[in-house]
Amino acid sequence: MYEGPVQDLIDELGKLPGIGPKSAQRIAFHFLSVEPPEIERLQNALQKIRDGVQFCIVCGTVADKETCRICSDPRRDRTMICVVEEPKDVQAVERTREFRGRYHVLGGALDPLSGIGPDQLRIRELMTRVGNQEDGIDVTEVIIATDPNTEGEATATYLVRMLRVFPGLSVTRLASGLPMGGDLEFADELTLGRALSGRRAM
Structure with missing residues (x-):
């Protein structure tokens, strides 16, 4: 001391x-x-x-203006929305340079034991974004990128159920499984099970 x-x-x-x-x-x-x-x-x-701290009025991530740089970028694909839990998750996906759409930050994940239900998250705003056209452009795909834990899975399941009301909307979930450079013997049962169920044709 x-x-x-x-x-x-x-x-x-x-x-x-x-x-x-x-x-x-x-x-x-x-x-x-x-x-x-x-x-x-x-x-x-x-x-x-x-x-x-200011948050983007469109997607909910941290911003230095009313609208963040991603939402105000006309080159981003408006037909795709990637749903994440926190602003830090936006940066994680951006680092991959694989996604050219826009984001929606929920502000957390469903956790009834901690008193976090659908009303405490930005789910209503997501439904509004998906339901409304922006400059005549429809959202055609929502990618759910919540964390692969109990709360994240519960949130993903809830969102899939809510988004079913939109005909023609494709709702996808990030694949999960074995990390690159990893060994099978060190993978836990849940991770290996997810990798098996999510296998794809070569």
């Missing part, structure tokens, strides 16, 4: 996700050695978050 502000900083850093006591201590002592302008830049960034 350290005294005063240093221990306070270590305690606060330790509350952040993915940062344990050792990491919190290293970061705190790093701040003791940096120049004041670096601390001020961090303070300003935190201040901007506290003052309120």
Whole structure:
């Protein structure tokens, strides 16, 4: 235990996700050695978050304007919407450079035990987007890219049921299975089972 502000900083850093006591201590002592302008830049960034982060009015991801750069890009395919749980998931899909459509951020996943039901997520907004044409263009495919865990699967199942009301709409789910470079012997039963059920012709 350290005294005063240093221990306070270590305690606060330790509350952040993915940062344990050792990491919190290293970061705190790093701040003791940096120049004041670096601390001020961090303070300003935190201040901007506290003052309120802006979210895209179309897809719900973090944006610096009313509409994010993806939704305002006319080159993106308006017929496809990829549904994700959080804004960080948008960046994960973008890094693949495989998807040229648009996104819809739910703001989480269904988790009744934590009090998160359909009304706490942006499902109503998704239904509105799918049901309305944009500049005469219909949405023809919704790709559900929720996490492959219990909450994500429950959310995907719920969305499939809700989206059935739109005739001609293709609803797909991201494939899941074995990672590239992995060994079969180290795969858990669930992952290997999903890989088998999702097998494709070569």
